[in-house]
Amino acid sequence: MLSLLKLAVLGLASVAAAQVDSGNGVHVPGNVPANLYEPLQHRLAFAGVDGMTISWSSFTKLEQPQVAYGDHPSRLDMIANSTLSTTYNTSRTWNNHVKLTNLKPATQYWYKVSYTNAAYAAYRPLYTFTTARAPGDMTPFSIASFADLGLMGHDGLSTRTGPLGGPTTFLGANETNTIQSLLQMKDTYEFIGHYGDIGYADYFLKESIQGLFGTDNKSVLPDRETVATRYESLSEQFFDQMSPITAEKPWMVSPGNHEANCNNGGYSSKTAPNNITDDYCFEGQTNFTFYIEHFKMPSYESGGRNNFWYSYDYGMTHFISLDTETDLGHGLVGPIENSTNNQNGPFGLMDEQVKWLVEDLENVDRKKTPWVVVGLHRPWYVSVEPPTWPAWQQAFEKIFYDYEVDIYTQGHVHVYERFNPIFNGTVDANGMENPRAPWPIVNGAAGHYDGLDTFDDVRYNGSAFGIDDTYGWGRMTFHNKTHVTYEYIASGNSSVVDSATLYKEHKFHKK
Ligand SMILES: [Fe+2]
Secondary structure: OOOHHHHHHHHHHHHHHOOOOOOOOOOOOOOOOOOOOOOEEEEEEEOOOOOEEEEEEEOOOOOOEEEEEEOEOOEOOEEEEOOEEEOOOOOOOEEEEEEEOOOOOOOEEEEEEEEOOOOOOOOOOOEEEEOOOOOOOOOOEEEEEEOOEEOEOOOOEOOOOOOOOOOOOOOOOOOOOHHHHHHHOHHHOOOEEEOOOEEOOOHHHHHHHOOOOOOOOOOOOOOHHHHHHHHHHHHHHHHHHHHHHHOOOEEEEOOOHHHOOOOOOOOOOOOOOOOOOHHHOOOOOOOOHHHHHHOOOOHHHHOOEOOOEEEEEEOOEEEEEOOOOOOOOOOOOOOOOOOOOOOOOOOOOOOHHHHHHHHHHHOOOOOOOOEEEEEOOOOOOOOOOOOOOOHHHHHHHHHHHHOOOOEEEEOOOOOEEEEOOEEOOEEOOOOOEOOOOOEEEEEOOOEOOOOOOOOOOOOOOOEEEEEOOOOEEEEEEEOOOOEEEEEEEEOOOOEEEEEEEEEOOOOOOOO
């Protein structure tokens, strides 16, 4: 049953859309299509060793989401169906998920999404993807790796972004942004690891208060309905911008604080001097609903929980995604969990995430996947107002060390900074040559409305290199069982501006 709000939203949006989206199969980003069944915002995710989940959005419910696929572009002779077409209060779209199984490893497939009785509709785009390499496949590969990538363009990061945006906010007039760079360089990586803060739809409130949308600076608080509709508009625009990439490259995501609700933990304005709490968000825009509904990560396949913690293998590497926002275990409170202004999580039982992490690491076959890489949102080593012994460090760092995790990548802070391998504040004496300690990399500089952060005058202990004035993304290349290289790619011209290689013998201390 549609809520009255949703009906109103659809009605208003449809009127506007009729002027710009003619229904000829060419979708105008951010608008409601003339055909509400039109498949939009495609996104892929690995689903176990032989699976791929195809997700997309439509502006109406699909009774039976369907994918036609095959191993030749003119022979889509296999069909997969599901009943997963769901929405939430205030969303204008339904999220459709279909899981393909029994796929061959490292194999190219082509697909079209559809729905019952409308297979092969002519305008429906044909996309392609390549399945994961089998565990133990030692073929070199690269991934794109970053956090904190938000909306680009008029409502997000642009050459004329918000009047009170970050200190280095503006995008250069001739620079490509990170989404454009990722698209241009699509053939240089096999999938994406996006470690939290996805789209920044919750920034509508902040952008409004700061005057980006024409309101008197800090004097007007948008009403709840406006926040809800524009949150969804920003979200749709972001998925539209990403889909030329994510329709063909798996997009493996982790939760960040900006997925939690509509108010980013609370803002203040002249009319609302106290923080705007979760009460300002409609039901459906709280507690990570957006994140839970839009994505389908392989938690079922790896024994994890929803999209919050999960793992998967790809060739010589075991990848793990964790939740730094909630569910830290052992009595630790996540940074946005049950705070004064927001009620988020927990999503698992007591200590579930850390118990799962230990069990997952216990079961890694390091003969097949010698590399173990963890993605999670918040850092604990970073040279921007570094927190002192934060809860998420207490939850995870020792486990990483004990189980010889090779690399962990984080974001949240909007800089690029790589450290020397380090544990418990002590830099590993071996440096990058076969260290015992894991290698932390912070890369939250992909860009969004707020721009970049600025390093403190004194770098944190162990910092090896950092950039705080250039938008960019990371490319991690696994050469063989002993060498991996991390590069920082400047989004403006897609050039490599930093590169470091880690050597690990992978003779493990733990049996
Ligand atoms: Fe964040």
